[in-house]
Amino acid sequence: MKKEIAIIGSGFSSLAAACYLAKEGNHVTIYEKNAAIGGRARQLKTQGFTFDMGPTWYWMPDVFERFFADFSKKPSDYYELIKLNPAYRVYFGDNDSISIEDTLEKIKIAFEKEEKGASKKLQKFINQAQDNYNIAIKDLVYRPGVSILELVTPATAKKIGQFFSTIQKEVRKEFNNPRLIAILEFPVLFLGAKPSNTPAFYSFMNYADFGLGTFHPKNGMFSVIKGMQLLAESLGVTIKTYQNVTEIKVTDKKASAIVVNDQTIKVDVVVSGADYHHTETLLPSNFRQYSEAYWDKKTFAPSSLLFYVGFSKKVEQVDHHTLFFDVDFKKHSEEIYDTPKWPTEPLFYASFPSKTDDTVAPEGKEAGIFLIPLAPGLTDTQEIREDYFNKIMERFEKRTNQDIKKYVIFKESFCINDFISDYNSYKGNAYGLANTLLQTAFLRPKLKSKKVQNLFFTGQLTVPGPGVPPALISGKLTAALVQKENNA
Structure with a gap:
């Protein structure tokens, strides 16, 4: 039987779930509280500059292809992809950087220059990572996290040791050069945890990096959000903005209505792509699955301090994606996860999409996005933000040997307070729950409420985890559970 389905939020997972549910003939409406769709993947446009406010890395193109193929479409039906070369550059000191190019063979040459014999070790490491990728992305992550048995397959049985070892151990077993170690441990930051706490099986992220490459969607x-919006609307999905959901009504232990802008709307099913913790606060307390103590004990992925900056001239000595690993990574990670505080000397990331895409900045100018990973829940003030902007600008200028701060014509920041106000994000986290061993698969918050029938969740705080490709997969998994319950 076809249902009236309300979806809260319009990020990647919500749009994906909406597409799958509409394809089955349901009447689907998305309710987005902000002025624009996209959730964390919104866009900022000002003074001729265009900035992605959230995700800027397009990895795992096969996951996007698989999503669109489910609707007999291709990504190229909606947007143009540009493969980046170099994929990114990593700075370790003044005028001291390594570029990661667009093929494994080129990357092996760069590794060999840094450490004799490293090219052979890298090939061995990436072969293992590719094997993990094939197991994880083609199979495991498309399971709904209902039971531990989902992880028990002939393929994973052979990999059991990798679930109890860590990325850090496996990388350092093979490589001695601290620069190469930093590059190999970097991709797990997308999973929101320290390399010392991330199961070695997640080396599949290294294959996503070196094996598949890094892309940029034009504009x-x-x-991608706009492409998914077009697909959803072609399937009959209604998308409404400025729609603040303040309550989920429960009748006879079933989600029966939502309250939107003080109006009660009857529904058959509620799917929330909004923050999981926040969504449960919309329920009567006796219908919440997870206590405040539960959330407080969880290991969250970092929050971020972001700056969106327009420069009046082109910035030199950088690539589209540029990482600054010129300070102590261990100390910064401890200040995120172990003793949460504003970092003493932060690692940071800079993106200059106008290096690749002339649509995002006026001619002769540069669009720059700067990101500092932070512990969630910190005190966030404009004064602190300004202090950190000055810190990273000073280091940026020194490392790349150029003056850029005086060419800033536009700057806007986004941090913990904004994640809370714009996305109802728990403690202002940016990426969701970290993928540690005890927060993997069936150990994450459930896609389906255990206490309220017809209430489902999707997105970064549930299965399979943080990141854009997992968000697409999460939407598919949730939609399948909704349909299974509908057809029962």
Whole structure:
């Protein structure tokens, strides 16, 4: 039987779930509280500049292809992809950087220059990572996290040791050069945890990096959101903005209505792509599955301090994606996860999409996005933000040997307070729950409420985890559970 389905939020997972549910003939409406769709993947446009406010890395193109193929479409039906070369550059000191190019063979040459014999070790490491990728992305992550048995397959049985070892151990077993170690441990930051706490099986992220490469959708990541919006609307999905959901009504232990802008709307099913913790606060307390103590004990992925900056001239000595690993990674990670505080000397990331895409900045100018990973829940003030902007600008200028701060014509920041106000994000986290061993698969918050029938969740705080490709998969998994319950 076809249902009236309300979806809260319009990020990647919500749009994906909406597409799958509409394809089955349901009447689907998305309710987005902000002025624009996309959730964390919104876009900022000002003074001729265009900035992706959230995700800027397009990895795992096969996951996007698989999503669109489910609707007999291709990504190229909606947006143009550009493969980046170099994929990114990593700075370790003044005028001291390594570029990661667009093929494994080129990357092996760069590794060999840094450490004799490293090219052979890298090939061995990536072969293992590719094997993990094939197991994880083609199979495991498309399971709904209902039971531990989902992880028990002939393929994973052979990999059991990798679930109890860590990325850090496996990388350092093979490599001695601290620069190469930093590059190999970097991709797990997308999973929101320290390399010392991330199961070695997640080396599949290294295959996503070196094996598949890094892409840029023309006009930015928001092009993917717009493509999904077009697909959803072609399937009959209604998308409404400025729609603040303040309550989920429960009748006879079933989700029966939502309250939107003080109006009660009857529904058959509620799917929330909004923050999981926040969504449960919309329920009567006796219908919440997870206590405040539960959330407080969880290991969250970092929050971020972001700056969106327009420069009046081109910035030199950088690539589209540029990482600054010129300070102590261990100390910064401890200040995120172990003793949460504003970092003493932060690692940071800079993106210059106008290096690749002339649509995102006026001619002769540069669009720059700067990100500092932070512990969630910190005190966030404009004064602190300004202090950190000055810190990273000073280091940026020193490392790349150029003056850029005086060429800033536009700057806007986004941090913990904004994640809370714009996305109802728990403690202002940016990426969701970290993928540690005890927060993997069936150990994450459930896609289906255990206490309220017809209430489902999707997105970064549930299965399979943080990141854009997992968000697409999460939407598919949730939609399948909804249909299974509908057809029962």
